[in-house]
Amino acid sequence: MTHTLDIPLPAAAAATAGDKASALPVSIPPLRPPPYRRALPSYLSGRHSSSKCGRGRCLCSALLAVLLFVVVFLLLLGICFDPRAPAFFVEHLELRRVAANSADLGLALLLVNPSSRVLLRYSHGGSVAVSFRGGRLGSGDLPAFLQRPRNATKIAVAVRGRGARAAAAAVVSGKKGKGDVALRIHVRAPVQFGLGRLDLVKATVVVDYTVVVHGFIPGKEVDIKSTEHTRKIEF
Structure with a gap:
């Protein structure tokens, strides 16, 4: 024979069997996830500036x-x-002839290549112009030639001028005879610097002279008293 006894359950067991959420203490608040903040690594934050x-x-x-x-x-x-620019020197100047509308001069230039290895190729297009008191006495052409290293070459340039102004200036200077005359000589020479058959650079040497001569008489060699010059190189 079986006897069944109704024994009341304790309060804790009854709460567990029922609603579990209602059995939690009222004083404990519900749990929340912590705030999430993602901090970028230092190598990423400075990537743009770096x-x-x-x-x-x-x-x-x-x-x-x-x-x-x-x-x-x-x-x-x-x-x-050892590339160096060439040097020009006025060696000789002569007033050869004065006509009604022209004046002829003989001019000798000494061209020096001071470089020890670089040669100079003077091409066509070089010129020499001589003026007196603002009037051009004449102009001439420089010859084309090859100059070796450490070489000095003297070239003769025939300077011829045409026009009443050039002839008048030459006649006036010739009549003075014994006085000092200041002439302007402008030299323009295109030069190719080279090493053997190898061309290095091409430039134009421009030299402006002020030549003071004594006794500028036609048919006689002029006595050059002093020369001053300025030189520049155009590439």
């Missing part, structure tokens, strides 16, 4: 490398090849 700095450094390095190459190349060029 890329700009990297490009700037590369550009500066490239410019410095090019500049260094140019400087070294010029130094090697100066040490190995």
Whole structure:
């Protein structure tokens, strides 16, 4: 025979069997997830600025490398090849003839190549012009020739002028005879610098002279008292 007894359950067990949420203490608040904030790594936050700095450094390095190459190349060029600009000197000047509308002069120039290895190729198109008191006495052409290193070559230039102004200026200077005359001589010479058969650079040498002569008489050699000149090179 079985006997069944109704024994009341404790309050805790009854609460567990029922609604579990209602059994939680009222004083404990419900749990919430903590706020989530993602902090970017330092290498990501500075990525944009570092890329700009990297490009700037590369550009500066490239410019410095090019500049260094140019400087070294010029130094090697100066040490190995010894390129120098030619020098011109007025050696002789003569007023040969004065006519009604022309004046002829004889001019001798000494061309010096001071370089020890670089040769000079004078091309066509070089000219010499002589003026007096703002009027041109005449002009002539420089010959084309090849000048070796460490060489001095004297060339003769026939200077001829036409026009009443040039002839009048020459006649006036010739009548003075014993006085000092200041002439202007303008030389323009296209030159090709070369090393053997290799052409290095092409330039034009421009020289302006102020030549003071004594006794500018037709048919007689002129006594050159002093010369001053300025030189420039056009590339």
